[in-house]
Amino acid sequence: MLIDNIAFFGDSFCADFEDSYIESLSKNYNITHMGEHGTGLTYAVDRFRQFITNNNLNNTFFVFCNSA
Numbered sequence: 001m002l003i004d005n006i007a008f009f010g011d012s013f014c015a016d017f018e019d020s021y022i023e024s025l026s027k028n029y030n031i032t033h034m035g036e037h038g039t040g041l042t043y044a045v046d047r048f049r050q051f052i053t054n055n056n057l058n059n060t061f062f063v064f065c066n067s068a
Helices: 021-025 041-054
Strands: 005-010 030-033 060-065
Touching (some): 005 041, 041 060
Parallel strands (some): 005 030, 005 060
């Protein structure tokens, strides 16, 4: 499967960009960074719904990160 874009949704596990695994991935992929500190799964799902309504999803890989 061809991946052009990786979209991250969730809490602090994906909120930081600098010196992170997301920054490493950005060298080879376009990154959509939707993570936010101090949020929960409901917030991530709401952002995901907005994203899929307003964007082209061809070749997009979705990652959800949620800490305990």
